[in-house]
Amino acid sequence: MKEYSMKNYDYSALSKDELVIKVNQLESEIDHNNSLLCKVREHKHNYSEDFGLVVSAPIQALLKELLVNPSVFSEDEKRQILDFFRISMLHCGIYECLGWPIDIQLKRVKESIVPQIHNNVDLYTSVIRKTVEFCNHSLVSILRMAIGESEALCSNLINIEHFDYGPTTTFSLCTVIKEYFDHSNLKMGSLGEIPIHVDYFFGNYNDVKVSMDQKGFCKYFLENMIKNLKDHAFKEIDALLYSQKEYEDNDSWWTKLVLRLLPRLLPHRLAKRIDIMLRPVSPSTQILEKTVRIRIKPDKNDLHKVNLIIENNGKPFIGDTEKVFENGFGEGSGIGLYSAKQFLKEFGATIEMFTDNSNEYKVGFIINLPIL
Numbered sequence: 001m002k003e004y005s006m007k008n009y010d011y012s013a014l015s016k017d018e019l020v021i022k023v024n025q026l027e028s029e030i031d032h033n034n035s036l037l038c039k040v041r042e043h044k045h046n047y048s049e050d051f052g053l054v055v056s057a058p059i060q061a062l063l064k065e066l067l068v069n070p071s072v073f074s075e076d077e078k079r080q081i082l083d084f085f086r087i088s089m090l091h092c093g094i095y096e097c098l099g100w101p102i103d104i105q106l107k108r109v110k111e112s113i114v115p116q117i118h119n120n121v122d123l124y125t126s127v128i129r130k131t132v133e134f135c136n137h138s139l140v141s142i143l144r145m146a147i148g149e150s151e152a153l154c155s156n157l158i159n160i161e162h163f164d165y166g167p168t169t170t171f172s173l174c175t176v177i178k179e180y181f182d183h184s185n186l187k188m189g190s191l192g193e194i195p196i197h198v199d200y201f202f203g204n205y206n207d208v209k210v211s212m213d214q215k216g217f218c219k220y221f222l223e224n225m226i227k228n229l230k231d232h233a234f235k236e237i238d239a240l241l242y243s244q245k246e247y248e249d250n251d252s253w254w255t256k257l258v259l260r261l262l263p264r265l266l267p268h269r270l271a272k273r274i275d276i277m278l279r280p281v282s283p284s285t286q287i288l289e290k291t292v293r294i295r296i297k298p299d300k301n302d303l304h305k306v307n308l309i310i311e312n313n314g315k316p317f318i319g320d321t322e323k324v325f326e327n328g329f330g331e332g333s334g335i336g337l338y339s340a341k342q343f344l345k346e347f348g349a350t351i352e353m354f355t356d357n358s359n360e361y362k363v364g365f366i367i368n369l370p371i372l
Contacts (some may be wrong), residue, residue, distance in 0.1 A: 045335040050153045058146040059088045072132040165346045166213030205296040212347035220343035224336035225290045235315030311364025321353040
């Protein structure tokens with residue numbers, strides 16, 4: 001990475017015309033660096049989910065297993081888990097850091113994070129081969145998923161500054177949408193998160209095909225849609241579900257008394273069920289299921305285009321529906337919807353946001369895209 005600096009340069013020796021040329025050159029170099037920084041920032045955002053899946057989630061799961069079930073690990077594995085956890089926390093900070101100069105960001109990602117991911121994968125593979133019983137029954141699936149995603153993540157990080165939206169390919173729109181939402185729900189389940197229920201209404205367009213980069217469509221568009229749902233739309237429902245789980249996990253005084261007096265006559269599971277039935281209604285019992293509805297409708301003005309509508313029953317949206325697609329706008333990173341729009345624009349598609357607080361599906365997106 002070339003570094004640009006105005007230090008140690010004798011500008012007094014330049015003529016007026018030479019100085020103007022030099023200033024223009026420096027401005028061009030600054031614009032280039034700023035553009036590169038924006039690309040890297042967008043790229044990091046789009047692969048942050050994979051980074052968490054490959055780096056953060058598995059090593060945290062291994063550490064928890066080590067704390068409650070240390071006998072299943074060798075001394076070398078114990079040391080590695082502790083060391084890799086410390087390193088992974090450091091690398092999470094490096095990966096998210098946006099304040100460093102772009103050349104330092106790229107160097108640390110390529111020379112520090114990528115080799116460590118390979119080391120992590122070696123540890124995950126070693127643990128999977130063990131014929132032991134883990135306390136966390138999801139541990140093996142978490143590690144396998146991390147291994148499966150690691151190669152693609154490392155490849156993307158190595159080429160992090162060469163950001164493009166991929167080549168044009170032909171694929172079935174509905175099939176890819178279904179497969180990706182299913183895959184995303186599988187990842188949520190492996191991380192202990194509550195999946196999203198999806199209703200599909202494709203009608204006569206069930207086999208419709210589009211021409212754009214399939215991987216890019218999943219990564220830059222669908223994944224950013226799902227991130228928006230998880231991080232914003234369903235935040236309040238997740239909080240209520242967590243509150244409800246805590247409510248149901250706690251035994252009431254009635255259950256504790258019955259189990260103390262009649263431990264053999266009334267098993268805990270039955271007492272628990274009766275307890276929840278007899279309790280006063282909790283404020284959080286009326287909880288909506290996290291639901292997304294995906295529809296395809298014809299474009300009334302163009303037979304070669306359709307409207308893909310993705311809407312949800314999450315919290316209402318308050319704000320400017322046009323600004324949500326601007327880089328840096330919003331309560332999150334402000335990159336997801338911007339990146340989704342840029343990808344669609346590359347392949348001749350558009351995206352708009354709409355709100356309808358009187359409807360069950362309060363917030364949605366209309367994606368107008370060409371079909372084959």
